[in-house]
């Protein structure tokens with residue numbers, strides 16, 4: 001599918017079922033194409049569907065490829081065919097959702113000196129203070145790194161949501177593995193909300209079991225969009241071959257099972273995925 005085709009799909013269309021006219025006859029549904037905001041700053045792309053406006057914000061600078069050697073179980077012929085340039089095109093990304101007058105941020109990137117998240121938010125007119133909710137897919141450093149800067153919480157007013165399973169698993173890890181997580185969660189302690197999969201979260205956000213990549217890895221559905229976190233690190237390989245794992249997947253058999261289940265769900269529901277390591281511009285819809 002050409003990129004513009006799925007962008008059109010991602011932008012979606014809203015069917016307005018017009019009420020009956022004076023003669024009582026139902027009018028034909030009116031298709032209203034939602035405009036993609038333009039021009040857009042580099043590394044930012046916004047789409048809208050059914051009242052949910054979602055922006056991809058690339059946190060990394062320049063082009064990011066995942067080395068082929070990262071992918072387990074991919075034979076070399078397959079890798080050569082699907083990833084001919086010696087690395088799978090990817091990114092480190094976050095997503096901002098604007099819904100019901102609230103700002104919802106999904107993950108925070110690396111928090112590196114050259115990270116682009118805050119610039120991306122600024123270009124969308126959103127200051128760190130204006131983020132109402134922060135939803136975490138999991139606790140790896142490329143997802144929670146942007147929550148802290150110089151020992152301080154970057155998002156001073158955000159209510160933070162994470163899965164209880166993810167929290168518990170990381171808290172039980174040795175100090176050499178969880179130091180960043182402990183420090184970060186402590187900084188947000190009074191605004192931290194731990195949930196079970198299936199709980200109802202603010203603004204109608206639904207958390208889904210995405211376990212495998214990490215012990216409490218979470219996907220979030222909002223409207224017709226599914227924020228998939230690290231369900232896939234190399235879409236060029238894993239969309240067609242969900243049995244392939246990245247070496248980052250902590251429980252590989254479970255990650256494979258989760259990937260297959262979630263991709264089937266996306267197809268059945270005709271959702272658009274927003275992925276933290278998807279190539280620019282961050283969204284993929286399946287037919």
Ligand SMILES: [Zn+2]
Pocket residue numbers: 140142143230276277
């Ligand atoms: Zn990641």
